[in-house]
Amino acid sequence: MQPEFVNSSPHHPVVVAHQAQRRADVQLRIADAITAFAGSMPFVYIHAVLFTVWMVFIEPDPWPKLTLIVSLEAIFLSTFVMVGQNRQAAFQQAKADHDFTEQEQELKTNTQLTREIHVLTTELHRRLVEDAGR
Template identity: 60%
Template sequence: MRTSQDRFADAITAFAGTMGFVYVHAVWFAVWIALNLRLFGSVAVFDPYPFGLLTMIVSLEAIFLSTFVMVSQNRQAARENVRADLDFETNLRAEVWAVHIGKALGLSPQEIELHVQEIIQQSKSAMEPGSGVPPVPPDAL
């Protein structure tokens, strides 16, 4: 449910993060400087050294680009929050189903939780560098 403003900000941000953006600016700056250093004659000069107009335009562009990036980052953060909520709900549903299935099979949820905690601890120990603890084998799960 993006607005046209969101789509515009995303498009600007997507383009600003490419090498095409860099190339366009390199050519733009080179042409601007060449024109204003009288390489094409004195008639073409419109922003003599130290290129005050170019400096102002680049500064304004930086302000707007940073704003577009922040808008896109805010939208991305909102999407991540929705994903996190969905992941939480999915995990909670799976946990509830697993407990009910375990009970139907006559398994003790407390014993299973104790076993899970042991495997988590062993897995964490195995991930520490130089621990020498072997990873949990699949048949031990």
């Protein structure tokens, strides 16, 4: 017997839909790119080199400007982190809703199958009892 639905994607349907939505929105693609870069080691290395060069070679008293720049950068990066957390929460909710719907459908199907098996078993028992009585 062939299954009714064969998922050709290795990912959950909610994941596929979520990825398609993200690809379609330019702002989300930009936010994803910034978040991916900001969470990488190249980001750390670049900052370490730039701040070192700036403090040693460019600015004789780097602390006031450095404090300002690092504070502003932290504000923007923390905002990107919160945006990412909100997107992740929305994705998790969509997946949970999808899973709940699928589980409810599975429960209904299993309940219906159990009822049909009960009816068939009762009928089979009735026929066996009648045949034994003859």
